[in-house]
Amino acid sequence: MDAVVAHGQASIEKGSKSFRTASKLFGPQMREDAWLLYAWCRRCDDEIDGQEYGFGATQMDLPERRRRLERLHRLTRAALAGQTMDDPDFAAFQRVALRRGLEPRWPLALLEGFAMDVDGRSYRTIDDTLEYCFGVAGVVGVMMGKIMGVKDPAVLRRAQDLGLAFQLTNIARDIYEDAAAGRVYLPADWLAEVGVAADPKAVRAPQNAAAVHTVALRVLKCADAYYASARRGLRGLPARAALAVAAARGVYREIGRIVARGGPAALQTRASASKPVMVWLLFRGVGLTAWSFLERLRPPEPRPPLWTKV
Numbered sequence: 001m002d003a004v005v006a007h008g009q010a011s012i013e014k015g016s017k018s019f020r021t022a023s024k025l026f027g028p029q030m031r032e033d034a035w036l037l038y039a040w041c042r043r044c045d046d047e048i049d050g051q052e053y054g055f056g057a058t059q060m061d062l063p064e065r066r067r068r069l070e071r072l073h074r075l076t077r078a079a080l081a082g083q084t085m086d087d088p089d090f091a092a093f094q095r096v097a098l099r100r101g102l103e104p105r106w107p108l109a110l111l112e113g114f115a116m117d118v119d120g121r122s123y124r125t126i127d128d129t130l131e132y133c134f135g136v137a138g139v140v141g142v143m144m145g146k147i148m149g150v151k152d153p154a155v156l157r158r159a160q161d162l163g164l165a166f167q168l169t170n171i172a173r174d175i176y177e178d179a180a181a182g183r184v185y186l187p188a189d190w191l192a193e194v195g196v197a198a199d200p201k202a203v204r205a206p207q208n209a210a211a212v213h214t215v216a217l218r219v220l221k222c223a224d225a226y227y228a229s230a231r232r233g234l235r236g237l238p239a240r241a242a243l244a245v246a247a248a249r250g251v252y253r254e255i256g257r258i259v260a261r262g263g264p265a266a267l268q269t270r271a272s273a274s275k276p277v278m279v280w281l282l283f284r285g286v287g288l289t290a291w292s293f294l295e296r297l298r299p300p301e302p303r304p305p306l307w308t309k310v
Contacts, residue, residue, distance in 0.1 A: 008035030040093035137167035158233025234292035246285035
């Protein structure tokens, strides 16, 4: 393992228990490429939020955040152009982007998603929230699809759906954490229906906890529609890739269910699946993968009329 790959592995081990576990199910080359892409995604996210592997936060003024975003754009474009990269995260990204032929529009779309955070974008409707989810996660699903060798646009659309489902789950899980950072991703229309302003202080107010949790449940219900769509894409993946995706899908969906079962109190903590549950979900993923391959004997089902940009 060379230094670039070792850096990618260290990044995913520090940054995501769920994705680290799922990545072990890929074949060697695909696993390395997943690590490399993760390292760049993690770096971009941390750079904008002033975090380290998704934890902690540094207070920054708007000009500094914009300087950081511009630097990410500059380095990403340089990496895509094949320039020498001294930064390990961008060296990792360059290797996977050039090897897998990632179209520049996808990584640049991710940076546009982070620009929504920098600009303090507000989200009035669920479609507005999904636009954000696409920018920071849906495009990652598409790029992962490319890493898995997917060429069929219909399968890439299902990969996008899994990214959307993951981010909707994150939004429901991290409501208080995001509000503490001054952000509200819940649709303002949905909050208004339960009498809560789309304001970080109102979202975190103890008297609004039950109402905010009902909105979280609506977000998770929306996520379920995208999880269901993504499941239909397993049939278009290589066997080990399908198993890894099924495992990640199961773990993240379980996180949403923990938030749902926990009631308003679940918003106080960062929900995660326990190790025994993850092992169970891995075995369940084996069954789901096997079933998805049997489905190849039937014509593919059309994708439901869900939000999409792919």
